[in-house]
Amino acid sequence: MALARVTVWSDDMTSYASRSEAVARRSRPAIDESGQTFEDFYLHEYRAVVGLAYALSGSRAGAEDLAQEAFFAAHKDWGRVGGYDEPGVWVRRVVANLSVSLVRRRVVEAKALARIALGGTPPLPELSAADEEFWRAVRSLPRRQSQVIALHYLEDKPVAEVARILGTAEGTVKKHPHDGRRALAQRLRLEEDEA
Amino acid sequence: MTLDTRARQAVQGIDRAVEVMEMSTSTKVPHPIARFDRYRSHKRRNQRIGAALVAAALTIATILFVTGGFDRGQAPSPAGPVITPSNVGTLRLQWSARLDGAVPGQLTDQQTLPYPPTLANGAVYVGTQNGTLYSFPASCGSPGADCPPNWVAHLQGAAVYAPTVADDRVFVATDAGKLYAFPTDCASSCSPAWVGNVGRQFYASPLRDA
Numbered sequence: 001m002a003l004a005r006v007t008v009w010s011d012d013m014t015s016y017a018s019r020s021e022a023v024a025r026r027s028r029p030a031i032d033e034s035g036q037t038f039e040d041f042y043l044h045e046y047r048a049v050v051g052l053a054y055a056l057s058g059s060r061a062g063a064e065d066l067a068q069e070a071f072f073a074a075h076k077d078w079g080r081v082g083g084y085d086e087p088g089v090w091v092r093r094v095v096a097n098l099s100v101s102l103v104r105r106r107v108v109e110a111k112a113l114a115r116i117a118l119g120g121t122p123p124l125p126e127l128s129a130a131d132e133e134f135w136r137a138v139r140s141l142p143r144r145q146s147q148v149i150a151l152h153y154l155e156d157k158p159v160a161e162v163a164r165i166l167g168t169a170e171g172t173v174k175k176h177p178h179d180g181r182r183a184l185a186q187r188l189r190l191e192e193d194e195a
Numbered sequence: 196m197t198l199d200t201r202a203r204q205a206v207q208g209i210d211r212a213v214e215v216m217e218m219s220t221s222t223k224v225p226h227p228i229a230r231f232d233r234y235r236s237h238k239r240r241n242q243r244i245g246a247a248l249v250a251a252a253l254t255i256a257t258i259l260f261v262t263g264g265f266d267r268g269q270a271p272s273p274a275g276p277v278i279t280p281s282n283v284g285t286l287r288l289q290w291s292a293r294l295d296g297a298v299p300g301q302l303t304d305q306q307t308l309p310y311p312p313t314l315a316n317g318a319v320y321v322g323t324q325n326g327t328l329y330s331f332p333a334s335c336g337s338p339g340a341d342c343p344p345n346w347v348a349h350l351q352g353a354a355v356y357a358p359t360v361a362d363d364r365v366f367v368a369t370d371a372g373k374l375y376a377f378p379t380d381c382a383s384s385c386s387p388a389w390v391g392n393v394g395r396q397f398y399a400s401p402l403r404d405a
Contacts, residue, residue, distance in 0.1 A: 047213050047214075047217065050213050050216070051209045051210065051212075051213050054209055054212065054213070055209055064216070107245065111241070125211070125212045125215045125216060126212075127205075127208045127209070127212060128208055130201075130204065130205075130208075131204065131205045131208030131209070134201055134202065134204075134205035134208075135205060135209075136370070136372075137370065140353065140355065140370035142300065142301070153202045153205070153206055154206055154209065181198060183324065184198060185198045186324070186325070186353075187324075187352070187353055187370060188198070188201065190196060190197060190198045190201055191196075191197050191198065192197070192198050
């Protein structure tokens, strides 16, 4: 599995290089995917998937549970999912869809808060105000656009892979990075990087 | 600061949060498979509880819907012909207006469908993603005219969802977590009657209690 790639959406190759390093730090070292066990897969992908859930749901308490739910679905059907070329694509699609589902997010958050109140596992630490504002702006974009932009920034995925993750046509995804970045820059009152 | 620089910082924020979470739970969280076994055993029980709660919520929502308990505040459509596939081709433009930005909308598989404007008491209200709320007269000039607004108001953040009208106030929420109430009878430029700072993302138009 390629952990980080320079993508065709690039406006600025320097920034992409540093993003790629960040992606590599967030992911575990690459492993041979042929015949990998579910445990290998889980340990390899967990951190990136929780990050995606946190960014897209904005639910500090529920991000872990959203990721758990996606991995649980993979675990139940590992005979099939584990046979895919890239099971990580599948689990990201599940978590991306779960994270933007309002009902699912509320249910998961309520469960997580109840667990915390009963002395269970602690939630994710809170983001700084500036980071929270950025991800809130991402979430305020139309649903599909916010998924594309989150994958773009968090995982540095090229258009073709984002389309595979979201289970949609490459042509449909292509328009979102440009429109999404422009909308995001306006909402955050920032300059868009030079194309 | 540019967007990409800000984005890199925000990504690092997520990284740090996940890293701290892992450190704080790594000694307490059981092996993933053991965790899934426990999760699976609880899931069926939770599903039964969830199904009961959903059924109760649906029942309450149905009762409220039937009795008119929910209302987005729009006046009923003026009496007139219903738009159908057979007569939609006969519609003619009455007026149009220029806005300072896109109207928030719902993303479908192929396109974004803007939320429809809110019509109430002879006025049409619409907010934009550039943070402007407009009020237009519903009947505006001669056919094909460019309609000037009754008034405009500036918002902090982009308008999200459609405005709601109740009595003599129009309510609109923004992605900056603000809820505004404007008097409907403003002239040219409108200042809010009050601003609520919710500080969180909104997920629907404001609702009024009928």
